[in-house]
Amino acid sequence: MKFFEFDTIREIFSTMRQSKLRTFLTGFSVAWGIFMLIVLLGSGKGLQNGVSSNFSNYAVNMVNVWPRRTNMPYKGFKAYRRLRFRDQDMEMLKNHFPQIDKASGIISLYGNTVSYGKEYGNYGINGVMPDYKDIRMLSIEAGNGRFINNIDMSEERKVVVINQRVADNLFRGEEPLGKYVQIGGIAFMVVGLETKTSNDENGYCYIPHSTAQTIYNRRGYTDEFYFTVTGMDSPEANEAFTLALRKTLARSLIVHPDDTAAIGVWNMAENYVQTMRIFSTIQLFVFIIGLCTLVAGIVGVGNIMVITVKERTREFGIKKAIGASPSNILNSILIESVIITGVFGYIGMVLGIGTLELLSLIMENATGTGGDGPKVFLNPSVDLNIVLVATGILIASGLLAGYFPARRAVNIKPVEAMRAE
C-alpha cells in the first residue's frame, strides 16, 4: 500500500470524525501556539514600525545645532549674550569632524505672505543649502523640477521650491513650475515641487540660503545648522561626538566650556540607536515568549497523541488481526497527526494575521494618527519564514509525538492489544 492514498485519507478522516473533541483539542493547541506567535511577533514589529516611522521625517543620522543665550560670563563677555552662528563656524566644523557628511545652514522665517495671482497664504520660508534635501529626506519626483543647487547659491538666484500644500493652495491644479510667486513682495521663480510632506498641514517654501542671507539681512550668518554624520553605530560614539561638537563650537564662539545650555544640539542618531536597541530587546523578549507558547503547543500535541494512541490500542489490535500491517497503522497515525497540525496551524496563522490587521486598524483610529502625527503602531507584520518554520516545527513535533507511542502500540501483539480497553 502506498503511503499517501485517497483511501488512506478517507480512512483517517473517518477516525477524526469519530473523536471530534480530541481532534479539536489537538488542533486548538496547535492553532493557539501559531496564533500567539504571530500576534506577539507582529505586535512587536508594529510597535517598532510605528515608532521608527516617527524618525522617518529626518535622516536617522541627522544632527541639528542651534544657538541660544550664554549663561556665564567668559573672556570679557557678559552672561546672557545671544549667540549667532556664522558661515565660518560651519566650515570649521566640517573641517574638524570627518564624521560630518552632509551639511546645511538654515534661515527660517515664519509668517511671510506668499502669493500667486489672487491666491495667497502664510508659509514658512526656509533659506537652505543643496544638502538640506538629503538631510531632511525631501523628495522631488521626476517631472517636478529640482531642488536648490550650487549655482542658485553662488548667484543668489531668486528661485523657490514649494511643497505640495503650497502648490495646492496657490496654484489650484495649475502647473507651478516656471511660474513666479511673490514672497514678501519679491518675485521668486518656482523651480521644484516637493512631495514628501504632501500630507502635511503646513506649507513650506525653500529658497537659496545665500539669497535669504541677502534679502533678510543676515549676511554671513545662519540660524541653525543641520548635518548628517556617518560611522557612529553606538550611543556612546554619538554621545562623544555631541560633546566634542559642543566644545569645538563653544571655543569658536567664545563660550565658557561648561556653559552647555548655550548651544542646542539634537543628535537624532543618539536617540535612534537607543530606541532601536530597546526595540531589538523587546523583539527578542517577544520572540522568547512566542517560542514558549509554541513549546506549550508542542507539548499539548504530544500529550494528546500519547493518549490517542493508548485509547486506540484495541482498535489497532483488531485491525492487525484482520490484516493491517504495522506500517499501515503507523502511517495512518502519522498522517492524521500531520493533517491536524497542518490544517489547524494554518487556521491559527490566518486568525493571527487577521487579528494583527484588526489591531492595526483599531490602534490607528484610537490614536487618531491618520495623518502625520506621532505613531505608536504601524504595519504589524510577521516574517513569513518564521511562521513557516514554526508550523514546520509543530508538524514535526506532532510527527515525533505520534511516532514513538504509535510504534510501541503497533508492536504490541494483537492478542494483547485486543485485550486492552
Next chain:
Amino acid sequence: MRQLPIEGQLPFYLSKSIGGMILLEKLNKTYPGVQPLHVLKDIDLSISQGEYVAIMGASGSGKSTLLNVLGILDDYDTGRYLLDGKLIAGLSEKKAAIYRNKMIGFVFQSFNLISFKNAMENVALPLFYKGVSRKKRNQLALEYLEKVGLRDWWHHYPNELSGGQKQRIAIARALISQPRIILADEPTGALDSRTTDEVIQLLSQVNAEGITTIVVTHERSVAEQTKRIIHLKDGYIESDNINIPSLTACSK
C-alpha cells in the same frame, strides 16, 4: 465415538492426500511471570484442509492460547508450527500481518467490530489492507453481507445491531478476504441459544465451502456440530476424536 491416534498415525486420507494445512510439532508456550505459566505442553496436532474442528476444554486449559498461536496472533517458545507448509516462527509483525491477511479469518467472542464504522465498512476493512479499491470492496462487502443475511443492514453501526447480527457481520468480515482458515474463539460465548444456532449454522455453511474451520468453545452443543473434537486439559491434548453425528445420534 472412536478414539483416534494423534498426528503421525492419522489415517492416510486425512493427513497426507489432502495435505496438512496446519501442523504442530512438540509445541510449547509459557507465559513468563513471577510464576511462569506453562500453557501449551508438547502439542502435536495436524489439521487438514477443509476440516471442521472444535477445540474444547475448561478455562485455563490453553485452548484460546492455542487458537492465538494458530492465528499468528501470539508466538510460541519451542517446537514447530507449519501453516500450509510454511514454518511460522519469529515472524516480524509485517510478515505476520501478510499471512493473517492472506490465510486466516478471525471470529471473536466479543465481535471486535470497529464501532465508528458501519456494517459494510467493517466487512470491507480487510480488503482495504489488501489495497482493493473502495468501490470494489464495498460491492464485495455487500455480497458477503447478503451471504450472512444482513444485506439490508449494511448502513447500521455495531451499536445498533444485536449480538447475533454483530457476530454474523464479523463472520462476513472474516470471509471477505477469502481465507483458507477460519478461527473462531468462543464465537457464541456472548449469544443466546437461538442466535447461537444461527451462527453455528453459518460456520457449518462456511466449512461446507471447503474452508478449514476451527472453533474454540466450551459448549458441548456447539462442538457437536463439528466433525472433529479436540479436548485440551492443562495444556495437553487429552483426546482428539472424529465426531460422527450419526454415531452420536445412534448412541442416544
